Amino acid sequence: MASHLDLEEQEQLDELKHFWKRWGDLITWVLIAVLGGYAAWMGWQSYSAKQAAQSAALYDTVERAALSNDMALLDRSVTDIKDKFASTTYAQQAAMLAARLYQDKDRKADAKAQLTWVIDKASDEGYQALARLRLAALLIDDKAYDEARKQLTAKAPEAFAPLMADRLGDLAMLQAQPAEAVQHYKNAWKGFEPNAEYRRLVAVKLAALGADPEETPAVESKK
Template sequence: MSVHLSEEEQLEVLKRWWKDYGKTVVIAVLVAVVGYFGFTTWQDQKRQKAENASATYEQLLKLVNVEPGKAISDADKATVTHLADQLKDANSKSMYAHSAAFFLAKLAVEDNKLDDAVSELKWVLSAKPDAATEQLARLRLARVLTAQKAYDEALAQLSPEPAAAFVADYAEARGDILKLQGDLDAARTSFEKALNSIDPQQQERYMLLQMKVDDLKVNDSVPTAPVAEEK
């Protein structure tokens, strides 16, 4: 009898528990199931987007990697622009998008469309990329602005201290700008910094920088013509 009553009591407890918590448990299970499948779907979509971006980028690379001495046809340029815009629109934070913008900037420079190149490089910076990509974009933007004779703006792009890998490039670019502005002492200092920052194994680069330094030393050593005394 006591066992029977104990079972009835247990059943009553279960009934009360289900009444109080049953709906909550069911809802929690449903939420967990929906969340799991939602997360799985999101992961699948993310993976699919990444695969699509990779395939698009491969197409773009095939078009821009032409043989030395050959130019990209106008038709291929149009396709490159279309593919690059797809990558930029799909995810402005991705490396694919940033690389695509770099390609567009390069093509614009080759076509002497410097304003378009500036726009592409500024787009990369506006996307808040990683540090290395930002520094590369600033360096290339400074080069284009220099070609436009926007020297102060170009120097501003080079003002943040770069990582070690970019020290020589930044210093050389700054030296080129300062030389064009007529500040030869500062230009020589920048070239010397670039020279001291690269590996001497990079012989061609080393020789070029040494020539830039020597050229300014020669200019400094040229004596000025004596001023004739008034009689």
């Protein structure tokens, strides 16, 4: 009986050896890939959490500098967060905040540089569009109309289209192009929600130009 069991055990062992000889390497590499992927995922999670915490701390410094008007601290902290955590939302928010303060302090070149950085580096299209609107306003103040138009006609999320159109209307008015201004304002008016306060402002601009936002072009009758 014992010899019979020993024989069965030997056969099972031989089968296991044969199986492992055939599939052992593959199983080993699959396990390595799975465990390696899990380790990489855990490492990335840890890295991301650390990045978020450090960038949040630096953004707090940027905010504190802005509130206290400490321009030297603002300059350093904005540079730090952009250099170390450029891909984070905090860096984009910091650059936008710095641009606003630089504009208030009549540091237009610095404000433009921050907004340009957001346009070039931000991963969020909403931040990019907002930066384009603000940069266009600065360019319009400098009478750099062609550059402003490039910003206002660049690709942007649909939600920003009415704002871009409204600003293009303002630009057309500054260039003594009332017909173009009316068209841009109409596009803006159509793009805003019916109860949007901004829509009423656009309607006032159209009224000043003698245009009705709901007016549709006349269709010529066929002869």
